[in-house]
Amino acid sequence: MKVRKIGIVSLSSGMLGEAFVAHERELGLRRLQELGLEVVYLPNALKGLDYLDQHPEARAEDLLAAFSDPSLDLILCAIGGLDSYRLLPALFAEQQLEQALTPKIFLGFSDTTINHLMLQKLGLPSFYGQAFLPDICELAPEMLPYTRSYFETLVQTGKIEEIRPSSLWYQERTDFSLAGLGQSMPSYPNQGFLHLQGPATFKGPILGGCLESLYEILAGDRFPDQAQLCQDYQLFPSLEDWSGKILLLETSEEKANPAKFARMLSRLKDYGLFEVVSGLLFGKPQDQAYMEDYSALRYKQYVLY
Structure with a gap:
């Protein structure tokens, strides 16, 4: 399946519609068009932070419209955020998403984990990967080579057959203003896969996403209604x-300290995940923050055994 037309949605943060990211938005749009792709923004995608915060149903309307549109080959999420769970009633109360669902590529990461679980609940595979603002709109002179390689493979073939580590890791950008346009981020040699424990070879379908998002579905520490709403709609897989x-996990840009990291994994352990999954694949934390602490034996013993 070759992708010809992309629909961009804002399912969490409404940042894409703000004036302060206009230069990023224009850059990303041009890059997609240079790849020969037709791009549309779903009707509510550019309505900004305040509107989409106050109207989660508008975000849900865009997802339903995107899946209902036979001309779209790929749904690309603008960025992550915090509260995609608020879309649940507008997508599941009357089986709205199930009725709109048609096979197409769905791509995003971070808080989009929630949307991936919605699709998994309905039996539709999805791709945990690039988002529009953080990746396609990266302010460096070109899309980062690793990002571009996998994105191009996906739009040209409709699939990803093998994932290899990047040869470099990049220090997170701090200046997203117009002044940062064309400025590259510092990069460093990457170590590749690190085998931490257990069998070095394991197999199975991949399921997971952002650790904080998975934890909050169960714990509901951030929003008082989240855990109950997710339970009502049985969002967390059995x-x-x-x-x-x-089990695929990555930590967010919040860079949880080691104590919270252990607490989040312990919640997954208490649910019983580590007794049934075939293996754990963990993404490198942003800027390698707490990397040694995360992988230290004392935390593995505390959390996984």
């Missing part, structure tokens, strides 16, 4: 759904 899967 142990049967997790059985034999490779």
Whole structure:
């Protein structure tokens, strides 16, 4: 399946519609068009932070419209955020998403984990990967080579057959203003895959996403209604759904300290995940923050055994 037309949605943060990212938005749009792609913004995608915060149903309307549009080959999320769970009633109360669902590529990461679980609940595979603002709109002179390689493969073939580590890791950008346009981020040699424990070879379908998002579905520490709403709509996969899967995890830009990291993994352990999955694949933390602490034996013993 070759992608010809992309629909961009803002399912969490409404940042894409703000004036302060106009230069990023224009850059990303041009890059997609240079790849020969037709791009449309769903009707509410550019309505900004305040509107989309106050109207989660508008975000849900865009997702339903995108899946209902037979001309769209790929749905690309603008960026992550905090509260995609608020879309649940507008997508599931009357089986709205199930009725709109048609096979197409869905791509995003971070808080988009929530949307990936919605699709998994309905049996539609999705791709945990690039988002528009952080990746396609990266202010460096070109898209980062690793990002571009996998994105181009996806739009040209509709699939990703193998994931290899990047040869470099990049220090997070701090200046997203117009002054940062054309400025590259510092980069450093990457170590590649690090085998931490257990069998070095394991297999299974991949399921997971952002650790903070998965934790909040169960704990609801950030929003008082989140855990109950997610439970009402049975968003978190059952142990049967997790059985034999490779659990994919990454931490967010919040850079959780080691104590919170252990607490979040412990919540997944208490749910029973580590007893049924075939393996754990963990993304390098942003800027390698707490990397040694995260992988230290004392935390693995505390959390996983």
